[in-house]
Amino acid sequence: MGILERKEKQKLEIRKLILDASMKLFVEEGFSNVTIRRIADLIEYSPTTVYLYFKDKDEIFFSLHDIGFQKMEEMNRDLVTIENPLLRLHKMGENYIEFGLQNPEYYNLMFIQEEPMKKLSELGCDWVKGDSAISRLKATVTECMEKGYLKGDPHLVSLSVWSFVHGLVSLAIRERMEKFIPQKEMILPALKQSLNWMISNIEIDNRSK
Amino acid sequence: MGILERKEKQKLEIRKLILDASMKLFVEEGFSNVTIRRIADLIEYSPTTVYLYFKDKDEIFFSLHDIGFQKMEEMNRDLVTIENPLLRLHKMGENYIEFGLQNPEYYNLMFIQEEPMKKLSELGCDWVKGDSAISRLKATVTECMEKGYLKGDPHLVSLSVWSFVHGLVSLAIRERMEKFIPQKEMILPALKQSLNWMISNIEIDNRSK
């Protein structure tokens, strides 16, 4: 069945073509400038051809949202080398902030935009990519507690830490931080400083040892 | 000049009519279902009439964003009666969370959506409503420090506290919290619990007194 295989491969190739074009538009011109017709222009097919490979526009965005998580995972690849779980948690936070600021459009799809989640509940499946990222966070927080760097309920602390960094990133990329951080180039350092402050507040003070 | 005055008043009345209609659509059917034509239908004017009172759709959203801040300020009206600044900060946080969960569409315009901020920079003026809310937060945080409830840089701490509650609310209303809080009715208590945890972590321990 070599022929069917090849066809399958071609199908995937065009899917990739569509995703690449969407990504290009999406990253270069932002969410609202990604239209089916412009995607079609880029890949030099007619607009309706796109619908042979994706059910609708939201499915394209959902795929891009997935790719976003892959990019983020890639960024966190060498995180396992950090022995100290609290340091690892800290670095996770820094990576998260950097990823968000450097890829606002991806970040948008992953954590802000409503459409990808709508698509999920439409398909009746759960947020695999998001959930596994959450699990990694939770595992690290739990390890911090086991080794005496943090205390409290790992569930509650993970939720809180994530909310904290998400708050920083999403306020920044949605331009709500200008009063706090007027200079654009100061955003990243300011957010990292805030993260420092947060972690130093929740870590157990070991100076009494 | 009684006649000019009356005309001015009528103009404002229709503006209000448009805003009320937008608000209705907006709250009842969400952001994406607010269209110029549906607004026009509700107020029983032609679509183009809307443009005699608002430059474009974004200007309508900007006005609604303003109204959102008014609603929030109203909610915080009796906050001044709380003597203890840390308790007041806590209550501010709770109000913020409740406001966000109860008015997701307003919250969206105030702190998530890009359009209102674009409109601001287009007009070249600054985020008056947002900035004054930030100032109130900062004042409370500063008072907490003066009275020995908190320590550190008020600027940094305010930014962090705000980011924290914004993170909680925005992840919740954008459906990213299902893994952490599967039951919808548990969202508000869980978010409040997280706020509790946060504040108890940053407050200066006075038990040694």
Place this chain on the structure above:
DNA sequence: TTGGAATATTTACAGTGTTAAGTAAATTTG
């Protein structure tokens, strides 16, 4: 070579924000 399946395009629909031109009523002016 022919028939059928797969793939792609054309056409079309119903919607969007927005502008320009036209109309009718209200107001000001001679």
Place this chain on the structure above:
DNA sequence: CAAATTTACTTAACACTGTAAATATTCCAA
């Protein structure tokens, strides 16, 4: 009071959007 002008509003239209149905083209096996 009548004519001119301003104001308020509507109609028609443009250039888009996502998407469905019908049509055309390409490809491959019999």
